Amino acid sequence: MTLFPAEQITDRPDHKRYFIEKLGLSERLMERCLGEALSAGGDYADLYFESVTSTSLGIDESLVKTASQGISVGCGIRVVSGERTGFAFTDDLSSERLLRAARTAALIASGPAKERVSGFSHVDTPSLYPVAGVGSDAEIAAKLALIQRADKAARDFDPRIVQVRAGINDELRRILVAASDGTYASDTQPLARLNVFVIAKDSQSTARGTSGGGGRVTLDFFEGHKSPEHFAREAARTAILQLGAVEAPAGEMEVVLGPGWPGVLLHEAVGHGLEADFNRKKTSAFAGLIGQQVASSKVTVVDNGTIANRRGSLNVDDEGTPTRETVLIENGILKGFLSDKLNARLMGGASTGSGRRESYHHIPMPRMTNTYMLNGDDMPEDIIKSVKRGLYAVNFGGGQVDITNGKFVFSASEAYLIEDGRVTRPVKGATLIGNGPEALKYVSMVGNDLALDEGIGTCGKAGQSVPVGVGMPTIKLDRMTVGGTGQ
Template sequence: MDKNRFFFEHYGLTERDLERYLAAALSAGGEYSDLYFEYLSSTSLMVDESMVKSASQGISAGCGVRVIAGERTGYAYTDDLSSERILHAARTAALIASGPAKTPSVGFQEKPARSLYPVTLPSVDAEITAKVELVMRADHAARAYDPRIKEVRASYADELRNILVVGSDGTFAEDSQPLARLNVSCIAKTDGNSARGSAGGGGRVALDFFFGEKTPEYFAKEASRQAVLQLDAREAPAGEMEVVLGPGWPGVLLHEAVGHGLEADFNRKQTSAFAGLIGKRVASEKCTVVDNGTMPWRRGSLNVDDEGNSTQDTVLIEKGILKGYLSDKLSAKLMGMANTGNGRRESYEHIPMPRMTNTYMLAGQDDPQDILRSVKRGVYAVNFGGGQVDITSGKFVFSASDAYLIEDGQVTAPIKGATLIGNGPDVLTRVSMVGNDLRLDEGIGTCGKDGQAVPVGVGIPTIKIDRLTVGGTAKKETGGFMQ
């Protein structure tokens, strides 16, 4: 072990210390213990009314100790990285077990290094003036887009998370995980009418990403376009109808409808509507869905997960057939299945669990224009606010923020935001067309589960769902969409 060792250097940690902590964690007889060291530095900036009103920086560091005994997990953490406090946390977590002390394996095996986000200068260490320039440019571009744009807020946030995970099974993994994001939200106003729009993006990227690939102007224009368009939005229809999803962020459908339901912890406990469906048809044969944590620069990607395992490209649904679940160490062991490297946690204060990374549907054969032309009356949704799922009943929602009516194969009027609701285990069986235009989202997704937030990605090509309930307000006589 001769690489740069962040925690060894900054906190004087040694391998001997780590072994001592792991032994303390197993002092009451647990089967497995691990330590998660985290050092997180972050910056954020916000411009409102063309003024930089807020700027902040901060540091948060700590260590979480986990002990597993059978299906039981003991957990304790400390924000003080002294030997005394880590040992105290280890002995506290140890008490989940009751038996003679176990000895951790001797020596650590380090994972082969991967480099999915090789930034030379992490954005968190970059000049603050460059970040100020980004938010000010976003503000100017949004205001320049249209005189009706009256309020603009642009924010920039970045972080660098240094982690070290060691386990009593010899696991040893370190990673340095950058994350940056730029957001623009604006309000368009006319006499007696107003509407909002928002856009943003980023990833595990360096600051130059926002000066080259995805500029503040790019996000500002998109936010402004949505806001101005929404000024003239009509009431959305209500009831079941054909729905076409545009490419990219509408992949949040997959995240809610199937992704959460395929997390192994829910299936181990048989609390998911997908429990016991492996090998069964859960989607039309045009649908292949994967969770891929190995995509360079992506917001949902990780070199190693928060249990020290390499992330993977995991097939969840192949040509409509359910193939597998997303697992972490505990569920893989208890279910006797492979570990897919999806053990994630929000911070050192949290117990890891199976989580998604970048979840998307592979491209199909259909021309997106043909998909739209095939719809007589329906809704074309190209952007969404977010979603939620009840994994037990399988019911999920996602909220369209940029959507249009389709009439006789033509995209016509913009409609107001509406919630779409469906049933996870069968919504994809009604996918009749899949476009050739797979796109990943811009890098703004944050997923919440059991109170823990982690960054994720989603993606989808243009798809047509033959029947989905749209939660609009239009009455039958005006909308003509009720069945």
């Protein structure tokens, strides 16, 4: 049984050669591991090899407080039999330990084999992000200089800034996926993020501000418009703004969401409910609603893993499937879900390239990449003018959502009153309370100013965290409950 025909593996991209040449793996060993993985029966097996080099630096009060570098190498082996999954991982890539992990996964998922291995088919890897010169190869001094610039810019913004923390994290992740369905794919994935946190204080109150950004980029990204100074000034501006803010009003009112990061509400309140595993198990509020109206006709939502350099983008997902743009809701009609291989097979569909995992320690599951609402036809200024009395939420902090019923609570970190069609006073303590599917039905205006977030999103699900992107244009919701203590 040959999984990897010689004529197809002789033209390997560089990132495949890394695993073959640098880590001492061989195609023959991969064949043996997949054979062992299916030795007790099963429908499918895959090997997920991963190598990650990472760096993290942080300063607090202008002093270096944290500095670390790490290397992680290992392999996760999965066997699927029906709905049952066997999984084992090892950080020792010797043939003995890999074969032992394969046998362990096989025993956990043992069952009658339903199909034979179909052979190997190379997956062409797109090129959505740079590889040469990424952060893990850059000088520590250059990274330290970036966050020192952020520290200085935040302090220079206003004398009321009394504390500044800044940090930068970057990694280079190499993956190789070999599977019994013939998949043989690899990728080299850079990721970098710069963060700034500040505290502002006056005689009356204390306020906090945060900002940051990045993506699948080199450190050169932070020398352009998205400089350390840009993020530092944003964090400081937000904190100073809160010092003069009034308490947010409470009650049901019109709400306008600004472009960009407010798309996190869409991600949490709607996106998770559109992942295939929740719908297959019928635990999502959207289960069984394909083809039905679930939002205003003005709402179209997509998940797109193919946007160059974005934090949530991937050339291939963690099952070796190329990512793509998936329409989830079109003109208010539910069109589909985000699937990995397992849930696609069990639901009679195809993978959308949404199988993601935090590391080789974890099994893949359906996850979002970059999720956002498409542009509408309204001018943002007309949306504001249409509101007699309401809330304009520009930025969000934390939030919670229950995917079984879609109920959510989000705190606004930057928000303003809208009075007689004008943005007036900044408010603090505002929370948005609602139901995701219901809230989208009250979208009456959608702006033409779609923006994606700065590149800060991390999504948690079932104990796993992965980088994601969110976005939306300015939108108006005719009804939403706002929590606050003001009048």
